[in-house]
Amino acid sequence: MNEIRVDAVYQASSEPTVGRMCDIETALASTPLTTTVDEFQVVLAFPRFEGQVPAQGYAGWLGDDYAPVGLSPAYFTAHTVFDVDSSVEEAGVQEALKAAVAAIRFAAARLSDAIRVEQPSVGMVGEIPKVLSLTAMDTARGLELRVPEPLNPGYGMVRGLPVLTIERASQALRDGVVPARALLSQARHLTQSTNSPQPGMAILLAAVAAETHAKELFKSFRPPGSTPSLRSLQEKHGTAVDLYGPIAKAVIGRSLEDSDPTLWVELGGLFSARNKMAHRLKTPTHPDARRLVVAGMRAIEWLG
Structure with missing residues (x-):
């Protein structure tokens, strides 16, 4: 030996x-x-x-x-x-x-x-x-x-992300970065581009981003006095994922549940993981967090 x-x-x-x-x-x-x-x-x-x-x-x-x-x-x-x-x-x-x-x-x-x-x-x-x-x-x-490992692990390589456009740059300078997009960007960094992944924090950020983005968008479609009101829709459909299902259907005329059933299930997984973190401090695995954060990003893109 x-x-x-x-x-x-x-x-x-x-x-x-x-x-x-x-x-x-x-x-x-x-x-x-x-x-x-x-x-x-x-x-x-x-x-x-x-x-x-x-x-x-x-x-x-x-x-x-x-x-x-x-x-x-x-x-x-x-x-x-x-x-x-x-x-x-x-x-x-x-x-x-x-x-x-x-x-x-x-x-x-x-x-x-x-x-x-x-x-x-x-x-x-x-x-x-x-x-x-x-x-x-x-x-x-x-x-x-010889030690087969680097002294300090490198960052993950990520390719294929969109280039910064004139429109996005001008919008950020004029209005600042949209808070939901900023939260989602941080969540993606914590699962994709660091040698110290933070899956729990990433899930919390991505879920907040997906939920608040939908609510803010729907407010612009539902001015005060509208029937049914956004509040009444949320009281009837109580879960966060419903924002992208029956509530989206009532407000913008389309539902992620109908448009992309697979993404709908993944988005439900994101909110479920958030609830487990918030109520039981149950941290998801890094691979699961990476997948669910991407689901949040795709759902926000679906809303537009």
């Missing part, structure tokens, strides 16, 4: 500057944390604090110089050790390394989330922290191994 150790160093805050760095209690600086991700045991640790400031690995501290109550770490480390049968070929070793790196990233993101929940100024919960170094060693043979 060959013993392999993977080590990573993560930036503790989104910005490595004093005033934007996180603060931890001094006890945590001397206490490694261990968690299990899949079959890997991951050990995370902040720079060791010897009881005196200034301390190596820390940019600042809180409280008395002789008895600080908080420290501002510049980084934290994460490592895991696992065995690979010596008969396994290179491709198998690389697959094991990929799995180990994924486990380390998962644990590092969880530790980062713990920081950001307490101190939102240092970054957004759910973002993968920046990797400063990533190495792998076959400790039995003293050999450094």
Whole structure:
């Protein structure tokens, strides 16, 4: 058996500057944390604090110089050790390394989330922290191994989006970006163009965009005193997806349920996922969120 150790160093805050760095209690600086991700045991640790400031690995501290109550770490480390049968070929070793790196990233993101929940100024919960170094060693043979993963994952490539037109540019300069379109754009970014996808937040933004866009559009078709009023239609048809079904039929003379039954079902899935997030904090998977956000975009385009 060959013993392999993977080590990573993560930036503790989104910005490595004093005033934007996180603060931890001094006890945590001397206490490694261990968690299990899949079959890997991951050990995370902040720079060791010897009881005196200034301390190596820390940019600042809180409280008395002789008895600080908080420290501002510049980084934290994460490592895991696992065995690979010596008969396994290179491709198998690389697959094991990929799995180990994924486990380390998962644990590092969880530790980062713990920081950001307490101190939102240092970054957004759910973002993968920046990797400063990533190495792998076959400790039995003293050999450094090639890590099959990039230091920091790149952004997803997205092609085929519409070009900015004179009309859209002029409209934005004159009136600002339409709020629903802005929310939908943010939702699509969070599922398509970031190495730290936020499926739950994306679902909330896309659902709000689809619902408010329909309501604002229908208001222009239903001036005060119209019969039936938009309010009475919403009271009769109480779900958000009904805005694109019977309510749309009554206001603009067409229904997504009739025009595109498949998209109608997907849009219903978007609002259902939003409700699960809002009422049960049940986060959808990234693939589901990406699909449902696109459904929201297509439904808005269908309305015009």
